[in-house]
Amino acid sequence: xxxxxxxxxxxxxxxxxxxxxxxxxxxxxxxxxxxxxxxxxxxxxxxxxxxxxxxxxxxxxxxxxxxxxxxxxxxxxxxxxxxxxxxxxxxxxxxxxxxxxxxxxxxxxxxxxxxxxxxxxxxxxxxxxxxxxxxxxxxxxxxxxxxxxxxxxxxxxxxxxxxxxxxxxxxxxxxxxxxxxxxxxxxxxxxxxxxxxxxxxxxxxxxxxxxxxxxxxxxxxxxxxxxxxxxxxxxxxxxxxxxxxxxxxxxxxxxxxxxxxxxxxxxxxxxxxxxxxxxxxxxxxxxxxxxxxx
Amino acid sequence: xxxxxxxxxxxxxxxxxxxxxxxxxxxxxxxxxxxxxxxxxxxxxxxxxxxxxxxxxxxxxxxxxxxxxxxxxxxxxxxxxxxxxxxxxxxxxxxxxxxxxxxxxxxxxxxxxxxxxxxxxxxxxxxxxxxxxxxxxxxxxxxxxxxxxxxxxxxxxxxxxxxxxxxxxxxxxxxxxxxxxxxxxxxxxxxxxxxxxxxxxxxxxxxxxxxxxxxxxxxxxxxxxxxxxxxxxxxxxxxxxxxxxxxxxxxxxxxxxxxxxxxxxxxxxxxxxxxxxxxxxxxxxxxxxxxxxxxxxxxxxxxxxxxxxx
Numbered sequence: 077x078x079x080x081x082x083x084x085x086x087x088x089x090x091x092x093x094x095x096x097x098x099x100x101x102x103x104x105x106x107x108x109x110x111x112x113x114x115x116x117x118x119x120x121x122x123x124x125x126x127x128x129x130x131x132x133x134x135x136x137x138x139x140x141x142x143x144x145x146x147x148x149x150x151x152x153x154x155x156x157x158x159x160x161x162x163x164x165x166x167x168x169x170x171x172x173x174x175x176x177x178x179x180x181x182x183x184x185x186x187x188x189x190x191x192x193x194x195x196x197x198x199x200x201x202x203x204x205x206x207x208x209x210x211x212x213x214x215x216x217x218x219x220x221x222x223x224x225x226x227x228x229x230x231x232x233x234x235x236x237x238x239x240x241x242x243x244x245x246x247x248x249x250x251x252x253x254x255x256x257x258x259x260x261x262x263x264x265x266x267x268x269x270x271x272x273x274x275x276x277x278x279x280x281x282x283x284x285x286x287x288x289x290x291x292x293x294x295x296x297x298x299x300x301x302x303x304x305x306x307x308x309x310x311x312x313x314x315x316x317x318x319x320x321x322x323x324x325x326x327x328x329x330x331x332x333x334x335x336x337x338x339x340x341x342x343x344x345x346x347x348x349x350x351x352x353x354x355x356x357x358x359x360x361x362x363x364x365x366x367x368x369x370x
Numbered sequence: 371x372x373x374x375x376x377x378x379x380x381x382x383x384x385x386x387x388x389x390x391x392x393x394x395x396x397x398x399x400x401x402x403x404x405x406x407x408x409x410x411x412x413x414x415x416x417x418x419x420x421x422x423x424x425x426x427x428x429x430x431x432x433x434x435x436x437x438x439x440x441x442x443x444x445x446x447x448x449x450x451x452x453x454x455x456x457x458x459x460x461x462x463x464x465x466x467x468x469x470x471x472x473x474x475x476x477x478x479x480x481x482x483x484x485x486x487x488x489x490x491x492x493x494x495x496x497x498x499x500x501x502x503x504x505x506x507x508x509x510x511x512x513x514x515x516x517x518x519x520x521x522x523x524x525x526x527x528x529x530x531x532x533x534x535x536x537x538x539x540x541x542x543x544x545x546x547x548x549x550x551x552x553x554x555x556x557x558x559x560x561x562x563x564x565x566x567x568x569x570x571x572x573x574x575x576x577x578x579x580x581x582x583x584x585x586x587x588x589x590x591x592x593x594x595x596x597x598x599x600x601x602x603x604x605x606x607x608x609x610x611x612x613x614x615x616x617x618x619x620x621x622x623x624x625x626x627x628x629x630x631x632x633x634x635x636x637x638x639x640x641x642x643x644x645x646x647x648x649x650x651x652x653x654x655x656x657x658x659x660x661x662x663x664x665x666x667x668x669x670x671x672x673x674x675x676x677x678x679x680x
Contacts, residue, residue, distance in 0.1 A: 088394065092401075099405050111439055119670045121650070126673045134673070147493075148438060153670065160673040167679065199672055206675055238677040274678040319678070 115144045276304035284327045318347035415464040421507035426456040435489045442466035472496030479510040548619040555612045
């Protein structure tokens, strides 16, 4: 009897101890802090502002978001913000600011505490390559891009090929450049219309460069440049239309069709003047004067 | 009583059993109370800081104090001071005092747009705050205040548009007056033209018989010519006045356009700002629980990079 009772008390004590242990270990699940939602909202608004062509507002909002994401120690969103800021700064020609931003993004990647998604890391690598290219460090840029031309993300692969093609153009490796642009066009089936126009324009520029040795390339060059122009007009991007006009002017000047060259240069000149790009409009003014003199 | 023997085995040691049962129940209750008290933070070491607010609206005792969404303390006490301000005392967990620095800010805000009111601490830099020290305080705008501001702005815009329309539509206003003057002048001009035409027709008829009645008609012609000259003078005067009126009308229209052209950019700026506010409010509303479940969450991605920039 006594032994049975003792057993019962023991079981009771064990049960209480178990309950105490569970209670001590239990922690209520944490609710997602509302600041995280605030950050997401800021990021979407900033992206929309940049897509609407308002980089000033977008930069302001990304800077606000950066403070918040650093406070929350949200590495993924911090990286997205830094990449976006770098791209917005290069859009406005502020290369030094973009370099600083990308340095801090690289530092963040080095000391990352959680695994970042591979596509985001590739975006960062592409941005690094772009900054290196814009700074004239073509070799470094080429090394970074060689890793990205086999990316699983089509958008990144297309951009890497276009940038790589531009590097080959700088090194006068025209055959490789042509292959890169053609491959980019080959995989770009409605992935990115801007990049499609870029590939066509760059191909047109490439053919214009070698037209003296191969005059048979004139129709090809004209076709690619006019295709780029028609896409950019559809997308309503004045900067890109300006680039297309200028490239067409250059092509017609090369083949001594001065009337059409003047016409396209004049339209490009008007666009750069409206955009307030003094450097480009001055250059085109000089070219137009030369054409007039002839 | 001593003669009654407890022979049933179930009643043996009954008192001991009852005491044991009651003891276990009591121990359970005490443990439960202890755990609840622990969870409520009654045994946690806390330190106090305070801030001074102009009014205690929206603040209440026990209100949570949070940093980045995590509760670190609560509002302990509110006292009305002699200068009509309110001294608010916050009780903060001693282990979380590290977030409170010299330039930290306490904000009265809401979790989300219509969530619970909380005191949010924004950690700053500088030295750590000590027990009994003061922290800076600000009140963040709630949706009511934002909506109030927006309403104010929209009211201003609507009033301006109303004034503009009233100015244009006023029966005795410059615009209406100018238009009616123009109408009057054109009617007068038509009349003058008709009279001149009539006179010319009459003159034409008279001229056909001029050969027969040369002498007689010379005086008549002279008279008619004088009449014609008078009419031409009248017409000239009318045309002069017409030009003057036209000039004045043009001036009026120019002044009106000038005034409107000053207002229009302001109106556009107001509208743009209001639309931005509305967009932000809509975004906030989209984040509210029952609504957000029906809205597809946007994937956050970086700005598109360009490989052939200008």
